[in-house]
Amino acid sequence: MNIIICIKQVPDTAEVRINPETNTLIREGVPSIINPYDLHAIEAALKIKEKTGARVTVITMGPPQAEDALREAISMGADDVRLISDRAFAGADTWATSYALYKAIEKLGYDIILCGKQAIDGDTAQVGPEVAEFLNIPHIAYIRKIEDVSDKSIKVQRLMDEGYDVVESPLPVLLTVVKELNTPRLPSLKGKMAAKKAVITRMDLNAIGAEAENVGLKGSPTQVKNIFAPQSKADRKMFQGSVEEQVDALVGELRGVKCV
Amino acid sequence: MRIAVNIERCTGCGQCIDSCPFTAIVMQEGKAFINEYCQFCRACMSICPEGAIIEIMEEGDIQKADISDYKGVWVFAEQRDGMVASVAYELLGAGRRLADKLKAELSAVLFGSTEDQAKELIRWGADKVYHCKDSIFEKFNDEPYSQLLTNLVKTHKPEIVLAGATPIGRSFIPRVAARVRTGLTADCTALEIDGDSGNLLQIRPAFGGNIMATILCPNHRPQMATVRPRVMKRGEYNADRNGEIIPVSADNITSRTKVLETIKEVSECMVNLQEADVIVAGGRGLGKPDGFKMLEELAEVLNGAVGASRAAVDEGWIPYSHQVGQTGKTVCPKIYIACGISGAVQHLVGMQSSDIIIAINKNPEAPIFNVATYGIVGDVYEVVPLLIKKFKEAKQ
Numbered sequence: 001m002n003i004i005i006c007i008k009q010v011p012d013t014a015e016v017r018i019n020p021e022t023n024t025l026i027r028e029g030v031p032s033i034i035n036p037y038d039l040h041a042i043e044a045a046l047k048i049k050e051k052t053g054a055r056v057t058v059i060t061m062g063p064p065q066a067e068d069a070l071r072e073a074i075s076m077g078a079d080d081v082r083l084i085s086d087r088a089f090a091g092a093d094t095w096a097t098s099y100a101l102y103k104a105i106e107k108l109g110y111d112i113i114l115c116g117k118q119a120i121d122g123d124t125a126q127v128g129p130e131v132a133e134f135l136n137i138p139h140i141a142y143i144r145k146i147e148d149v150s151d152k153s154i155k156v157q158r159l160m161d162e163g164y165d166v167v168e169s170p171l172p173v174l175l176t177v178v179k180e181l182n183t184p185r186l187p188s189l190k191g192k193m194a195a196k197k198a199v200i201t202r203m204d205l206n207a208i209g210a211e212a213e214n215v216g217l218k219g220s221p222t223q224v225k226n227i228f229a230p231q232s233k234a235d236r237k238m239f240q241g242s243v244e245e246q247v248d249a250l251v252g253e254l255r256g257v258k259c260v
Numbered sequence: 261m262r263i264a265v266n267i268e269r270c271t272g273c274g275q276c277i278d279s280c281p282f283t284a285i286v287m288q289e290g291k292a293f294i295n296e297y298c299q300f301c302r303a304c305m306s307i308c309p310e311g312a313i314i315e316i317m318e319e320g321d322i323q324k325a326d327i328s329d330y331k332g333v334w335v336f337a338e339q340r341d342g343m344v345a346s347v348a349y350e351l352l353g354a355g356r357r358l359a360d361k362l363k364a365e366l367s368a369v370l371f372g373s374t375e376d377q378a379k380e381l382i383r384w385g386a387d388k389v390y391h392c393k394d395s396i397f398e399k400f401n402d403e404p405y406s407q408l409l410t411n412l413v414k415t416h417k418p419e420i421v422l423a424g425a426t427p428i429g430r431s432f433i434p435r436v437a438a439r440v441r442t443g444l445t446a447d448c449t450a451l452e453i454d455g456d457s458g459n460l461l462q463i464r465p466a467f468g469g470n471i472m473a474t475i476l477c478p479n480h481r482p483q484m485a486t487v488r489p490r491v492m493k494r495g496e497y498n499a500d501r502n503g504e505i506i507p508v509s510a511d512n513i514t515s516r517t518k519v520l521e522t523i524k525e526v527s528e529c530m531v532n533l534q535e536a537d538v539i540v541a542g543g544r545g546l547g548k549p550d551g552f553k554m555l556e557e558l559a560e561v562l563n564g565a566v567g568a569s570r571a572a573v574d575e576g577w578i579p580y581s582h583q584v585g586q587t588g589k590t591v592c593p594k595i596y597i598a599c600g601i602s603g604a605v606q607h608l609v610g611m612q613s614s615d616i617i618i619a620i621n622k623n624p625e626a627p628i629f630n631v632a633t634y635g636i637v638g639d640v641y642e643v644v645p646l647l648i649k650k651f652k653e654a655k656q
Contacts, residue, residue, distance in 0.1 A: 011283055011467075032283060063295040065286070090262065090296040094446075098438060121282075121467055124446035129402065129434035138403055138516040141431035155520070160427050162340070163525035165400070169517040217261060217300060221443030221480040224301045227281060227473045230465070230605055230612075238624075238635040246636045247646045250618065251654055253634060254595070 001054035001151065003045045004105055005078075005114045006131070007038035009062050009069040010121040034069045037116025039076075039184035040177050045114050046077045047182065048149055055079050057108060061089060061100055067200050075187030075195035082108070086204040091217030094122075098130030100215045103208040105135065112154065113174040117142055125176070132174040139174040140167050144181055262316050263298055263305065267291045269312035276304035276313060281471065301473075329417050330481035333359040333366050336409065336423035336433070337381055337389075339373040342398075347424035349384045351487055353495035354451055355422055356385040358460070361453045364419065369412060371405060372397030375505065382503035385495045389503065390416075394510035399519035400428050406435035407513050413440055418482045420460055422451075425486035437484050443477030444484040449491050449609070459483070465586075465609050490534065490592040491613045533582065538564030538595045541584055541611070544571035545600020545621060545640060552578050554644050555599060561651045567591065567611075569601045585610035600640045603628030620644070 011030045045056045058073035060066050061084040070081040084104045092100065105113065113132070118125035125141070132139035144164060145157040151171070158165045159178055187195070205212065213219060237253070239246035265276075272290040284297035285304060292313070294304075305313045335355045337348035352368065359366040368386040370378050371394075378389045390412055396404045405428075413421065413436065421436075423429035425447040437444035450463035454476075460483040462475040477483040533539065540559040542551055552566060559566050567584040568577070584591050586606040596614035601607060603619070603626055611617070612631045619632035620643045629635045636643055 030283075063284070063297050065295075085296065087296055090298050091300050093443065094434070095438065095441070095443060098434075122446075123466060125430050126434040126437070126444060126446055129431055130438040133406065133435035133438040139431075139435075140402070140517060142427055158427075160400075160522075163523045165519050166521040166523070167401075167517055167519050173517075221441070221477050222445060223476045223478065224299055225461070225474040225476045227301055227303065227466075227471050230472050230608060236629065236632045236635060238629070238637070243636070243638040243642050244646060246638065247643060247650055250634055250636060250647070251650045254616075255654070 001048075001052050001111045002109050003048060003054045003056050003112045003114065004108060004110045005038070005041045005045050005056065005058045005073070006101055006105075006127070007042070007058055007060045007069055007073060007116070008035045008119045008121075009033070009060060009066045010035045010119050032065070032068070034072055035116050035119045035121075037118060037120070037177065037179065039116075040179055040181050041114035041116050041175075042073055042076055042078065043182045043184040044143075044146060044175075044177055045112075046185065048112070048146070049077075049079075052149070052151075054111075057081065059084060059101070059104060059108070061085070061092075061097060061104075070200055071195040071198060072187065074198050075191035076185060077188070077191055081198070081200060083200050083202045084208060085202055086215075088205045088212055089216045091220060092215060093220035093222040094124050094126040094130060095221055096215050096217075096219035098127050098134060099219060100208060100210055101127065101131050102134035103210040104203055105131065107203070107208060111151075111171045112149075113137075113172070115174065115176045117176045117178050128174055128176040135172075135174070137172045137174060138169045139176070140169060141176045143175045143177045146175075146181070261300065263294055263300060263302065264314060264316050265292045265294060266312045266314055269310045271310055271312075273309065275307050275309065279303045279307040281467065327479065327481040330419040332364045332416075332418045333362065333420045334413075334418040334422065334482070335366070335368045335386070336421065336429065337368045337370045338424050338426060338428050339370065339377065339397075340428075342373045342377070344370070344373065344377050344380060345424060345426065347426060347429075347487070347489040348381070349494045350489065350492040351422045351424065352381065352385040354487065354492040355420075356495045358420060358451060358453055362419070362458065367418070369409065371408060378505050382505075383498055383501050385501075387503050389505045390508050391505055392508040392510050394513070396510055396513060396515065399522065400432075401515040401517045401519060402432040402435060403515045403517065404510065404513045405432040406439070408508070408510060409433075409436050410439045412508065413482060421482045421484045423484075423486050425488045429486045433484065433486055440482070442480040442482060442484060443475075444486070445475040445477070446486050448485045448487045449613075451485065451487065451492075460485070488590055490590050532565040533567055533584070533589055533591060536563075536565035536591075536593050538562040538597070539567045539584070539591055539593045539611075539614075540564055540597045540599065541567035541569065541601060542572055542578070542599045542640075543569035543601030543607075544575065545602065546572065546577070547600070549575075549577040551600070551640065554641070554648075558597070558644055558648050558651075561648055561655070562595070564593070564595070567596075569604070569607045571602075571604075598628050598632070599644060601628050602626045603631065 115128035142159040367388040368381040445462035
């Protein structure tokens with residue numbers, strides 16, 4: 001059995017802030033990490049590997065420094081990694097990213113593909129399902145438990161708004177996972193040694209066999225027009241005086257509102 | 261197109277590196293270098309004091325699909341157990357506004373469910389409803405949903421397609437966008453029509469709600485977006501409104517996945533939180549778990565529900581099911597009373613579309629006051645008991 005995990009290197013968004021005057025991001029000293037949801041996808045794959053002896057391959061699309069994320073995946077126990085990297089992939093939106101990943105995955109062979117439910121920088125949750133559509137395989141999103149897995153099929157719990165569904169799918173299948181699924185393991189010492197020594201294989205535009213017009217900015221239907229700080233209301237009213245006076249003023253203002 | 265650094269002008273000051281939201285700029289041999297992470301947001305171009313960062317147009321940059329045939333606004337009306345979900349009515353409100361601005365028709369698409377529910381969609385503003393009653397849609401499976409919506413989009417060519425950013429919408433809509441080769445913007449919190457181009461401006465939070473971005477899909481159709489529940493306002497309900505229901509068949513639609521079981525796990529208060537007209541929410545400023553008892557009393561006087569910031573939940577003062585914000589629930593009550601909540605962006609994205617926001621905080625500089633309709637600077641333990649007393653008096 002072959003398992004492929006798609007991961008993304010992201011800035012730790014808890015640290016990212018916008019400067020409202022210049023509308024630019026303040027990200028001094030913000031570290032790059034493996035997208036936290038993807039760690040749960042790696043863990044899920046390693047658990048299946050322990051049971052079935054599956055081969056676990058971790059891939060990422062990104063600039064050369066995304067290699068660090070792949071080394072971390074090796075230290076957790078991945079058997080193999082691929083860095084999908086080419087200047088032609090720059091500026092890809094979810095469509096163009098999914099297309100490039102699909103082309104790469106086709107070259108690698110797969111039974112199960114795992115992704116985090118979304119990346120914490122973009123929060124789109126779209127790349128997993130789009131990759132599944134390109135590969136023409138089923139997908140199940142928001143997996144919180146893997147109940148059973150065999151050579152031919154998988155049974156999982158899918159998180160929904162009002163509870164969960166138990167869903168069965170034949171293989172190959174793509175799954176996106178949520179944090180409740182498991183607790184990602186820490187790298188082992190042996191893993192860290194392997195990560196240090198590993199030679200990272202890179203796949204460029206030619207290697208994945210994609211057409212230039214379908215990747216990167218050229219392949220992207222959407223464009224970022226601008227970014228800005230979350231807006232604040234200008235028409236706010238601050239009450240003055242003692243606490244009692246302020247409370248009286250507030251109750252007075254709310255008198256006209258129906259539900260009070 | 262690409263964004264590049266003119267290395268003759270670059271002084272290596274590094275300001276662009278800090279300005280880049282995507283970690284796309286690195287220092288190489290004392291000069292800035294823009295790598296594959298670049299998303300063309302142009303933030304660095306405005307920050308560079310030397311004007312060294314430039315946009316370079318390349319051949320074949322603009323790929324224009326023929327978009328002039330695409331007309332009308334569509335809302336995918338999600339149903340659960342046969343009942344149309346609340347977010348669908350919100351989308352009809354938003355869709356009606358967009359359609360009127362474009363002088364176009366508003367259509368709803370309903371898979372599964374009943375004719376009665378289809379009629380409801382018309383009363384909430386749809387001109388047409390494409391309705392497929394096939395039993396394959398009873399349970400949610402991604403493939404039949406995406407196959408049929410893809411077919412309908414290819415046949416009828418709508419200009420805009422909106423769906424709820426729910427576990428269902430966010431799961432299968434990407435497959436449709438991939439198949440019809442168009443853009444999809446996730447989890448939008450505002451939608452506008454650009455006056456000049458007629459393009460849909462899709463506004464959404466990114467980086468965990470720390471920044472907002474406006475996304476365009478200028479050269480492909482339809483323009484597709486999932487929209488966060490409870491941020492759009494419903495339109496007018498008109499029981500006499502007329503419209504057309506167009507039956508759709510599910511020929512050749514199949515599913516490889518199969519839903520074996522559906523388990524409901526709804527906590528009482530979660531429902532209350534999302535449906536309450538008034539929410540009284542507490543944060544770290546309460547200082548102790550007992551503070552929530554006081555908030556419960558205020559909520560009771562106002563017939564409301566109790567919410568909390570992540571800080572209060574992390575402290576263990578109140579269960580997670582009460583949490584409002586990026587990692588909790590998005591709420592949109594008529595009145596939101598924030599007590600001792602400083603107003604981290606992650607909290608604000610979950611409640612800032614409330615009609616009236618009342619902020620009570622000791623610190624006059626707290627960011628919560630930036631989104632507040634009314635602000636009271638003071639100790640919550642002084643203000644809230646007074647509020648309880650005054651509201652009780654006002655009620656009598």
